[in-house]
């Protein structure tokens with residue numbers, strides 16, 4: 001055979017090899033354990049949230065966002081007995097009351113936290129990244145509850161970005177008091193949904209915008225085992241080329257409900273459910289999952305759109 005043809009064939013073969021290799025790697029690097037971790041309907045590495053449980057939780061949260069008044073309270077009580085429909089935490093000063101302290105700027109608070117990996121996402125969503133403000137709260141002061149009992153600090157910490165100008169919250173690094181101090185007496189103002197709501201209040205006040213101008217809650221790089229387990233199940237087999245564009249799951253579908261029911265999906269739903277008086281009747285019409293290239297690996301971002309409940 002002609003030398004030229006031979007080398008051309010060899011070249012073509014190498015090219016095909018490199019392509020298939022790239023695709024195989026694409027699939028496997030979403031999480032270290034994608035597709036390898038399903039065992040008896042549960043996920044190894046996840047704590048214990050099954051797909052069916054996530055869908056069931058998400059279905060109820062979806063319903064609780066859409067209902068108001070007594071109907072909403074019934075749904076909320078069916079999810080968590082004893083939880084009031086309306087959060088009692090509505091004033092920014094509640095943070096101080098319950099021992100939360102805003103942390104000073106640290107090295108994490110760079111101008112470009114995501115190293116450009118979200119540039120395209122921000123421009124598509126109409127977000128001016130320069131207006132994102134990274135705010136970190138830590139529950140680090142001992143306080144007395146209304147019965148005069150002392151509550152020791154839990155050192156729970158919620159670190160998130162807020163953009164009151166463009167209607168965006170980015171959930172970044174969150175460790176709840178309940179996860180850090182499960183067995184001690186804790187402050188009642190302890191959930192992501194309440195702490196983040198109060199900071200959102202402040203960010204809107206600073207920006208001169210209304211609370212109900214919230215358009216997106218983004219979850220950057222979910223690392224919670226339960227969330228990752230459900231994500232890898234919902235996204236099983238979806239190639240990176242699709243994830244780069246973004247996979248959109250609409251309200252009413254099982255995939256949407258499963259993601260809404262994950263630990264990282266629930267927070268935004270609870271914030272809307274328990275602050276209907278401030279937000280009006282809002283829901284999450286769509287959850288989009290997208291893969292972005294960050295520090296030499298594919299990183300997932302979950303983008304929850306916020307919209308009015310259509311009557």
Ligand SMILES: *[C@@H]1O[C@H](CO)[C@@H](O)[C@H](O)[C@H]1NC(C)=O
Pocket residue numbers: 080083178190191270
């Ligand atoms: C807030 O967190 C605590 C502890 O995890 C939990 O018992 C409570 O039900 C949560 N409230 C809501 C509204 O999720």
